Amino acid sequence: MALADATKEIKRADLLQMYYYLRLTRALEDRVTALYRQGRIVGGCYTSHGMEAIAVGYASALERDDVIAPFHRDMGAFLIRGFTPGEVLAQYLGKRTGPTKGKDGNVHMGDLKRGVLGFVSHLADNLPVATGAALAFKIRGESRVAFAGTGDGGTSRGDFHEAMNFAAVRKLPVVFFCNNNQYAYSTPQRLQMAVSDVVERAKAYDMPGEIVDGNDVAAVYLASKRAIAQARAGKGPAFLEFKTMRMHGHSEHDPAKYVPRELLEEWKKKDPILKAEQLLTQLGYGDEASFHEIGERAKKEVEAGLEFAEQSPLPEGQEALEGVFATEDEVES
Amino acid sequence: MALADATKEIKRADLLQMYYYLRLTRALEDRVTALYRQGRIVGGCYTSHGMEAIAVGYASALERDDVIAPFHRDMGAFLIRGFTPGEVLAQYLGKRTGPTKGKDGNVHMGDLKRGVLGFVSHLADNLPVATGAALAFKIRGESRVAFAGTGDGGTSRGDFHEAMNFAAVRKLPVVFFCNNNQYAYSTPQRLQMAVSDVVERAKAYDMPGEIVDGNDVAAVYLASKRAIAQARAGKGPAFLEFKTMRMHGHSEHDPAKYVPRELLEEWKKKDPILKAEQLLTQLGYGDEASFHEIGERAKKEVEAGLEFAEQSPLPEGQEALEGVFATEDEVES
Amino acid sequence: MTTATTQSEVTYLEAISQALDEEMTRDERVFLMGEDIGAYGGAFKITEGFLQKYGEWRVLDTPLAESGFVGAAIGAAMMGLRPVVEMQFADFISCAFDQITEVAAKNHYRWGAAVPMVIRAPFGGGVHGGPFHSECPEGWFFHSPGLKLVAPSTPYDAKGLLKAAIRDPNPVIYFEHKFLYRRIKATLPQEEYVVPIGKADIKRAGNDISLITYGAMVHLALEAAQLLAKEGIDVEVVDLRTLVPLDKETIYGSVCKTSKAIMLHEDNKTGGIGAEIAAQLAEECFDCLDGPILRIAPPDTPVPFSTPLEEFFLPKASDIISAARKLAAY
Amino acid sequence: MTTATTQSEVTYLEAISQALDEEMTRDERVFLMGEDIGAYGGAFKITEGFLQKYGEWRVLDTPLAESGFVGAAIGAAMMGLRPVVEMQFADFISCAFDQITEVAAKNHYRWGAAVPMVIRAPFGGGVHGGPFHSECPEGWFFHSPGLKLVAPSTPYDAKGLLKAAIRDPNPVIYFEHKFLYRRIKATLPQEEYVVPIGKADIKRAGNDISLITYGAMVHLALEAAQLLAKEGIDVEVVDLRTLVPLDKETIYGSVCKTSKAIMLHEDNKTGGIGAEIAAQLAEECFDCLDGPILRIAPPDTPVPFSTPLEEFFLPKASDIISAARKLAAY
Numbered sequence A, B: 001m002a003l004a005d006a007t008k009e010i011k012r013a014d015l016l017q018m019y020y021y022l023r024l025t026r027a028l029e030d031r032v033t034a035l036y037r038q039g040r041i042v043g044g045c046y047t048s049h050g051m052e053a054i055a056v057g058y059a060s061a062l063e064r065d066d067v068i069a070p071f072h073r074d075m076g077a078f079l080i081r082g083f084t085p086g087e088v089l090a091q092y093l094g095k096r097t098g099p100t101k102g103k104d105g106n107v108h109m110g111d112l113k114r115g116v117l118g119f120v121s122h123l124a125d126n127l128p129v130a131t132g133a134a135l136a137f138k139i140r141g142e143s144r145v146a147f148a149g150t151g152d153g154g155t156s157r158g159d160f161h162e163a164m165n166f167a168a169v170r171k172l173p174v175v176f177f178c179n180n181n182q183y184a185y186s187t188p189q190r191l192q193m194a195v196s197d198v199v200e201r202a203k204a205y206d207m208p209g210e211i212v213d214g215n216d217v218a219a220v221y222l223a224s225k226r227a228i229a230q231a232r233a234g235k236g237p238a239f240l241e242f243k244t245m246r247m248h249g250h251s252e253h254d255p256a257k258y259v260p261r262e263l264l265e266e267w268k269k270k271d272p273i274l275k276a277e278q279l280l281t282q283l284g285y286g287d288e289a290s291f292h293e294i295g296e297r298a299k300k301e302v303e304a305g306l307e308f309a310e311q312s313p314l315p316e317g318q319e320a321l322e323g324v325f326a327t328e329d330e331v332e333s
Numbered sequence C, D: 001m002t003t004a005t006t007q008s009e010v011t012y013l014e015a016i017s018q019a020l021d022e023e024m025t026r027d028e029r030v031f032l033m034g035e036d037i038g039a040y041g042g043a044f045k046i047t048e049g050f051l052q053k054y055g056e057w058r059v060l061d062t063p064l065a066e067s068g069f070v071g072a073a074i075g076a077a078m079m080g081l082r083p084v085v086e087m088q089f090a091d092f093i094s095c096a097f098d099q100i101t102e103v104a105a106k107n108h109y110r111w112g113a114a115v116p117m118v119i120r121a122p123f124g125g126g127v128h129g130g131p132f133h134s135e136c137p138e139g140w141f142f143h144s145p146g147l148k149l150v151a152p153s154t155p156y157d158a159k160g161l162l163k164a165a166i167r168d169p170n171p172v173i174y175f176e177h178k179f180l181y182r183r184i185k186a187t188l189p190q191e192e193y194v195v196p197i198g199k200a201d202i203k204r205a206g207n208d209i210s211l212i213t214y215g216a217m218v219h220l221a222l223e224a225a226q227l228l229a230k231e232g233i234d235v236e237v238v239d240l241r242t243l244v245p246l247d248k249e250t251i252y253g254s255v256c257k258t259s260k261a262i263m264l265h266e267d268n269k270t271g272g273i274g275a276e277i278a279a280q281l282a283e284e285c286f287d288c289l290d291g292p293i294l295r296i297a298p299p300d301t302p303v304p305f306s307t308p309l310e311e312f313f314l315p316k317a318s319d320i321i322s323a324a325r326k327l328a329a330y
């Protein structure tokens, strides 16, 4: 099989690292979910459970200098970019040590120094923004790439269209992806779009598109590598559709009764961690024992992070007034 | 030739009527242009010169009960819907007898009683609106169709995408068209989109699309008939790309130096009135003399309209305050 | 209101549901559009059960595209239907801003086409929603001629104003406060009623100071008024209910009685509705005024997420109390 | 400003061109985006010749998609460039509203990312543009924390404020008045200068009444002030220049001197910037005031097209004169 062959090209260390990030993502989000159920997290709580391979795969395929505009189920990308579990948990708990200092919650994080554009709730809003980052790279002649995504639902927004179109016209170095988990909140794909594959949408921009098994971290990684290489080579944007399934409710409060149980059963078998373990085993890169060890390491990191987050201070009320405007010294002028 | 055959299916009277409307549109807009050059028209002045076949063709293909959301170069559609040259000129001159009573200018006209949704400057804004009209028809089980268009430039806007998508998902009885005249103001198609035919955009919605010679009124009419029939039969929306060329500047003030002269020379030969005359002659429906007679009739109507418009009163200043809100008695409640 | 045989208490949220249900039953032109309002019953469950009752063409789940479905509602309204559109959160109304301000608001003025539609916008903070799930966008639309705006504070008003909004021949934005959804209850009259658009309501009569507000802040105002009463400061709480058109008669009447005014709202201070009312008072009731016109509103920042930040941001009873004391002493 | 060897007179429009040209030469991070700004030089010809001089990657014709290219400008700004985006008409800014208010305005507050960019918005009426080519959208953005807004009234200010806007580390909306483009001229200093954001300018000193305004209305104010001077009413004309942040010091200083204030603007009256300033005065300068705070602004309608309607709609010198007389007699 072509894919199986190709995965041999991925370095052992890289694959193992991706596996580690799959486990770290899972452990961290399981912890978040538990905290939410204990009432210790207020506000929204969106996880990537069962979809971790997407963010882990694409973020692993990028270079340090590249910029990402993650989607709201891309925790793995934050982790790979260096956001620690402690920072993430501090963010969830509204602590001053979170990336937004308590100004915003949950996955609404970003950090220019780590090349992560902060998520904006308004879905697809960050696609034109990432396109603009790619425009900057092109204007300056840099060999950097932007990588930006949205969900199946988000592809219905006008900003998706305007970003895709602009990027295609100017052949900008940006890779767009859609995290197609078959539902947008409760809305099934058939009420969201008339095409059966989101990738069809790329045809309107003469943009190359590819359908990828979103639960296979190696497939995501390799497809991302190809698209990134094309964009970096100046051949213009590309579109990737990562097929997957949302295994929880939209947010923790949603029991997702509108999803047929069989669908979940079916996809449970395709769990990205399971899939990665099968691959690693097949390639002789790991076994039960080493998987267990990595899982434990991830959990420990999360627990250490939680301790950090819990011990971190909340912001003081009047900090609400800070930061509306940037000051001269923050940007070179 | 298939098209030549098909045009035989168009009733002689219908074809002759379309020819008349081509001439009426041309005569009216030539008059508007002349007035503009005399400084008697203030504000913008957009004409359909060389593109008249589009509006005349599609508006002739619709039934009385259908609703149109015309584009800013669709004067023929207004005329076919019963807007008189007098009303149109009154609109241009800001008179109280214009369809907007002086509240708005030029092609920004509409009238629900005549099934015409008023043009909104913000391009593509009326596509979701027309989609909503089609939704109303579907909800009420009426056999009516909405017909709505924009230019090649307008297809880049998010509202184009959102309208096309919604219509496709719900299989609404709406026909979208793009009046592709190769430029959006000064912007050539290649800076507007990456595809070479606008019709490619329809693929993103699994919507049937067709490229049509926009300078051939019979071709426009027949393609519109087909798309309308499909929509009316409940098979969902369709998309038509009318290929044409803008023969003047964007607006009268624009010399359009950015358009290669050869392109204009080439398209001049494809003038829709010329083409219609060739067809009519071929079918034995008319000759030089009858064309001349129809042209004169059109000009006379325009002159009579101008007299009406000139003699019409301007609104009184305080009428500016009227009409912000609708009153109960305007709509049944 | 005439007294009536009463039903059991309903929440603010249930009152909204009832209004929708009654209007859909009364008038078959009324239909609903929005994200996840069908099988799911809406993010806040306001339309739970509606899909089953009215079918998928009157309870229409839309693609995730606010501009598109607001535009579609405009078109359907012009064709004679009465769409009620749900924003999942008021914050996302920014995506439909162009359709609302340029198309819906101006159609009738420009070419005489009435656009009878309602946009329901769950707004406001105090729910740990952060910058994108707590916004108060009414200030933008307040400054857009052609739109009516309402913002009920009680279950009674919520039901009556929504029914009035649906029957109005114009585009109406209905600001429903998320914080109030399940926090307040009332017994509603069993017979039909409508709360007319354009009428403010004195929620507490008083002689010393007019406290002019709307939405969730009405409850804070009443709370503060009660505490101030103990100090002998008699506050009149004016609940605007309708933001456009403003009920100048009631507002001016109250201020001319008390000679002192405080504006209170949850929307950002600068350019908020309180500014307009203060300006009107300073222009048209200047001679009635016995002191400065004070404003209590959040600072000019987005709504922050973390609890201490959001608490700092939102107006508090103590803010009202100190403003009232200051004014009373004037 | 230090006096300088002067060049020939330039129009308001040329002043804007000069600022863009100088900043693009000074700082290679500055680049332009918009519809038809390249080969065509922009709908108003402000960037005529720029494409030839700076190339197609610094003078970028965009697809017709305001949300898309404003979003792209935000991204490029965060990557360290200094985009200047042109709206073909300010009216179309509604299409980019979401990107401006939710992304550009909030990024720094939310996660510390500075967004140094400028949106040029040719605004205002008096040009027979009708409802979609005459709008004054500043009121909406005035009420959106995180944006700076400027609106120059003279060639000098137009140039200096645009340069300041480009150098500012924040998103700035630059409202340039279409009516003034070719109607006013001035001789500008030859050496470089910047007009700092946040400083109002007294365009005419006076002792009796403060007339507070901005944009094209400054010229109407000066005209009226001259006529009023003949009647012995000495009007001070305060040109705000910057709308956010407001120069409270200058505004309050003027009003505390004259004790009387009139707000004048071309944006719709209700919820306009005049309301906010009036509210601030009524709150913070109440004791200085010797009369009501008057507002002169168009009614709450779209901008109508036909000449008599638009003339009725726009403020006139006679409106100012009667307001000033009324206030002087107070």
Ligand SMILES: Cc1ncc(C[n+]2csc(CCOP(=O)(O)OP(=O)(O)O)c2C)c(N)n1
Residues within 6 Å of the ligand: A073, A121, A122, A123, A150, A151, A152, A153, A154, A155, A157, A179, A181, A183, A184, A185, A246, A250, C035, C064, C066, C088, C092, C095
């Ligand atoms: C413009 C906008 N409208 C509505 C919402 C509310 N909302 C948040 S997530 C969501 C569904 C998203 O679906 P999808 O894009 O498929 O992503 P998924 O959650 O399935 O991963 C909705 C409707 C939003 N965030 N933005």
Ligand SMILES: Cc1ncc(C[n+]2csc(CCOP(=O)(O)OP(=O)(O)O)c2C)c(N)n1
Residues within 6 Å of the ligand: B073, B121, B122, B123, B150, B151, B152, B153, B154, B155, B179, B181, B183, B184, B185, B246, B250, D035, D064, D066, D088, D092, D095
């Ligand atoms: C949203 C929006 N942005 C900008 C404009 C200004 N504008 C008016 S017409 C036009 C070009 C339109 O091109 P196209 O859609 O191809 O129509 P054409 O005029 O070529 O028939 C532009 C940019 C507008 N009307 N709407």
Ligand SMILES: [Mg+2]
Residues within 6 Å of the ligand: A151, A152, A153, A179, A180, A181, A182, A183, A184, A185
């Ligand atoms: Mg999804």
Ligand SMILES: [Mg+2]
Residues within 6 Å of the ligand: B151, B152, B153, B179, B180, B181, B182, B183, B184, B185
């Ligand atoms: Mg065109």
